[in-house]
Amino acid sequence: MAEHCEKIVGEFSIYTAAALKPKLLEALAAASALSLDLSGVTEIDSAGIQLLLLLKRETLKSGSELRLTGSNPVVDEALALCNLTGLFNPES
């Protein structure tokens, strides 16, 4: 199965988490790899981080792949704060 691309634009937070969860899980289930473009994210909070962790956990379970693309200082800062950068970007 091909890689599936998904782009998140705007807030990736408690306000959008409920809507994003099923969408992202579906996207992940539909492909062997999900590439998530976060360059358009304007704000990310614990709820967003949590969703990323959920997706990551699902990929570990199913053996699929999650890639975060599109550099975004807001996202990078939040991931760094939680010491999760390495988890999502194993190569860096």
Add this chain to the structure above:
Amino acid sequence: MDELEQAKQTFVSEAQDLLRDMESGLMQIEAEPDDAENINAVFRAAHTIKGSAGLFGLAHIVSFTHVVETVLERIRSGKLPPSGDLIALLLECRDHIESLIELLTRGIETPDADTEQRAEALRTQLLGFLDGEGGAETAKAHAPASVLEHDVAESQVPDGQYLVRSRYWHISLRFGEGVLRNGMEPLSFIRYLKKLGEIVHISTLYDAMPPAASMDPESCYLGFEIVFDSAATKPDIERVFEFVEDDCQIRIIPPHSEVTRFRELIEALPEADLKVGEILLKSGALTEQELEAALHNQVVAENQADVPQLPVKRLGEILVEQGVVHAETVRSALDKQDKVQANKLKESKSIRIDADRLDDLINLMGELVIGSAAATLMARKHDLIDVLEAVSSISRLIEDIHDRSLRLRMVQIADTFNRFRRVVRDISREIGKDIDLIIDGGETELDKSVVEKIGDPLTHLVRNAIDHGIENAETRALLGKPANGQIRLNAYHESGSIIIEVSDDGGGIDADKVLAKALANGLVAPTQTLTEKEIFQLIFEPGLSTAEKVSNLSGRGVGMDVVKRNVIALRGTVEVTSELGAGTTVTIRLPLTLSIIDGFLVMVGDSSYVLPLDSVVECVEFTEESRHGHEGNYVAWHEHVLSFVDLRELFKEKGPKAARQTIVVVQGGGQKIGLVVDQFLGEFQTVIKPLNKLFEKLHCVSGSTILGSGEVALILDVLAMTRLVETRVEAE
């Protein structure tokens, strides 16, 4: 028995298990020096024994085991190569610990001077291996250090408490699910925290997050473990989380806190102890020693407080946990965690039961079987059809339960077999032969009482095989055999018996020499013609084994009669097959259990007797004609002359004599004889009741049983009867 004493007993039996593991593990190291998992297991065993001994204040065990552990640690870290000599020494040390435990079972906690001396000698040898490692370590190992002293050597403070070395704060946060909905953002608290100092390390935990389907994206499942460098005061840091304190578990541990604080933390957190320990280790909050101490102390503290009220099982759990937790955390290997969990699961699936209690149960079950047979009999006697139906279904259930409770006593023979690894190793080292031991069928089960008694005969056979069976290296090379001799232990079930084979690929038995020896000793008359099988069977005769020269039988001889006697005492048989130059196999056939036999019920007058069914060959009518004019107690039987015993005479039975008597032909010890009875009632499952000591000397009777009617029936010893006939024939 007070509970501390009980706990100590648990320690003893666990230590014995661990010592057994240690023995096989040490030998395994010799075979596969690179098996890290195995070396770890040996280390862990020593470590756990030391730790548990510490709980009971058994200083001599602790100090001795400590040195052993230190050496094992060196092996584990690859600093000390596990040479054959070192393993031999460690095995000796293991034996010494075993003897210390053994003393403990006899209530001796302070060993005598001899034991101390032996410990000292072993210790000196061990330290010899450590010497290359620097004097300081040696000195430390040499001191009779207690567990705690060792574990916290570097951070000990005068008052006996010990503090962690980390100069950082440790902050543990677990946010409540409602945090986000209440409009609070966990990340912002952490950002705020950064204003008070520097976050040295942070671990984000999301173990609390449920599976994808039930995960609520608006709930918070996050937790954080933070190592924090700050000059702020505790109230300052607490104030950071002021707004969230109702909705978050906050634990703040100041720098240089007592290790116990971390212990409490580990206990309080929802994640598995191992995981938390690992995070603490990785983030630098605790050093390895401190973590060990924290986890170790957990056991000590709990135990000190609780032992008097502690149920035995709980202690066992703690010990297991301790043994596992230690090594695993030190190794920091995530992938091992699953295994630990699985082990724990396995542990909780089996329980330890005193063998006596099991025997009691089985005895009672035997009584129940008899009782139910009596009920059936009564119902039949009074023609109570409906009662009979009910009783028969009950008795079917009882038989089921009886079978199952008998099975409880079945143990695998593997433990017994594995003990021979050591025997083979030690003897072959001693006499300089290289011998491989191959074990098959270790999973074969047999009754515990049989297992206990089969050890000695097996040892005898294995020793014989090593000593006399396997040739020395030169001879083997000359014969073109592989340099390493081979001894094989095998076990399997066959038609209600268990078969145990001891084979070697040695020189085999020279039948001619055995025969010559037997002739010289008068065991065999020169006129007798014997098959090869019969000749081999001669090696079990006492006359041969007492012969002074054993080696001239090109093989075995020592104590083979003892082996046979032991096996027969277990109602088994032993046979030997051998091919000159290729090897020998001794086959032992044993009943699966000693408490039940398939019996053959016969009546003489008013009394019942039971014969072991497997000894019964045939039943023939006994008539005056069948004597064919033979004088004395002989009848013709299939062109043979059969000696017989009239049970009526033997047991002085007075009851009415049957019009037509029967001869039951039985065989025992290779001899066939006839037994004259009045009536035979057929097969009968017999629960053997041992005879009272008073009747021990009774001839021809091996036990008793109770029949359904409540009557007692004696179980006849067929072997003794054949001997009786033999002596009678000789007298004539």
